[in-house]
Amino acid sequence: MKSSRLFAWIALAIGATYFLVPLIGTFEFSLRMRRGEYSFDAYQSVFSDMQFRATFGYSMLMGLLTIVFGMLLVVPTAYWVRLRLPQIRPLIEFLTLLPLVIPAIVIVFGYLRLYNSSSFLPLTNSTNGTNLLLMFSYMTLSLPYMYRAVDTAMRSIDVATLTEAAESLGAKWPTILFRCIFPNVMSGVLSGAFITFAIVMGEFTMAALLNRPAFGPYLQFVGANKAYEPSALAIIAFAITWLSMGLLQIVSRFQKTAPVKA
Amino acid sequence: MSFLTLSNIQKSFGPTQVVKDFDMAIEKGEFVSFLGPSGCGKTTVLRMIAGFETPSGGTITIEDRSLADLKPNQRNIGMVFQAYALFPNMTVAENVAFGLKVAGKPKAEIDARVKEMLGLIKLDHLAGRYPYQMSGGQQQRVALARALAPKPQVLLLDEPLSALDAKIRVSLREEIRQIQQQLGITTVFVTHDQEEALSISDRIVVMNAGRADQIGTPADIYNRPATRFVAGFVGTLNLIKATVVDPAAHRVSIGDQGVTLREALDDAKPGDAISLALRPEAGSIAPDARGDTALVGTVTSSNFLGSVIRTRMDVGGSSISFDMFNSPGLTPPAAGETVTLRFTASDLLIIRD
Structure with missing residues (x-):
């Protein structure tokens, strides 16, 4: 018993070292911009860069839109699959896993072929059209996480009986979906939302090939041209991810629903 | 004239016929129990009255008005489920108010009705609690109040006591009967527990393999079983x-x-x-x-x-x-x-x- 605890601590220490040492190294390097002393000059330089603000704001907006439209697509889909079409669940699971298997570059080339200026739906003809296409790309990329998170949350409530209870009380579909089901799968929706946000903030391929001013391409640009700022940006990106995960934990802790019944 | 009438009801799932030639006339204010073993079709009949299943044949009417074209949310039929089915994101008061809000009732009326219903089930002091903070018996009483709040014309109870322990089951079934008599609401109760059915029903329908083997008062069913199945199943x-x-x-x-x-x-x-x-x-x-x-x-x-x-x-x-x-x-x-x-x-x- 004692030796197994010791091994557990050793494994934990090795794991922590593997993750923390490069992070500490990066952080330490990001503080070395001023010669001979530690400073936050690199961070100051990043935050005062107009391009940082523009790309960060753009990606934030895209992240929020992706979450909203992703939820509008995924929640009703997962609900209907659970309620009326459980037999097609394996197919939906397979489809939602495809973005993990197909490289982003293949997907974006597919989009460019389908939606270029000479196609039947020339989305790339305008800035807004391209923004829309980028948002749809992000929705596709986040689908495996979003669908699973929502589907798992739906598994923890009796969707069919809650729907019937609401129906017997006179409720129609929008009421059932948004007042009885949606709030009870909020933990899943938020989990999916935070993961989606983290994906959108760091995504490079789609934004670069669609030529949109997103945070991912900016990270790459800074990384290729500056010394200390990329390290500061890496730490900032980590902080955003951790913040998302922390919020996820808080939200799931304050869920008002009962523990899942076996 | 009967209040709720089921005429020649049939129901098949694929090649399997689960309800056969089911006829029943229920009077206004009557408490009728469907009693039978698992898979005898009693819940299917209940779900057809609620509108969650469509009969393969036959008609269901309330006061001579067919329910065939009405969706579950248009039937004004209250239902209590075995698994309580309270909305986990809503408090007790919000759960009870749900049907009234959906019907667009004024706030004052909703508040008064919620208070009245919580008083009826003696849980006014728990109005602000969430379902997960309550026992099974309390949750089922809230589910009953929620179903009764919009003043339904018929109340359906689908094995509401099955998930509760023996003592709570007995006290809650007496409470259900008392509330039913107090409100005079026509009630259909599904159970596989003969003691439950015998103790609270005006009439019992003993179902076997999709058919009603015998319909009668509890005393009739117990003392004069019409078939070998009824004789063996009841008592x-x-x-x-x-x-x-x-x-x-x-x-x-x-x-x-x-x-x-x-x-x-x-x-x-x-x-x-x-x-x-x-x-x-x-x-x-x-x-x-x-x-x-x-x-x-x-x-x-x-x-x-x-x-x-x-x-x-x-x-x-x-x-x-x-x-x-x-x-x-x-x-x-x-x-x-x-x-x-x-x-x-x-x-x-x-x-x-």
């Missing part, structure tokens, strides 16, 4: 093999002992084999009581069941159980002892298949 029953001796005189033999029945032996011929039923509580031990309504047998076992002692005896190859009320001075007959079981002619029923 404990001795099924005794007998042979017709003299149909005109209602005489049959059990083993080598003759008994006289009250019921006529329609179309039976001497020598025909028939089945008779005798409730364990109908017989009692009487010394030296040989005659037309007594059977002599050998005791095979005696089991202590708390308030009663159930003794099993062998009579001409048939095993018959009878109950004796427990008392401190009672000595149950020992195995191997010969005893005489006395009953009245009307206790011995002819069972038809």
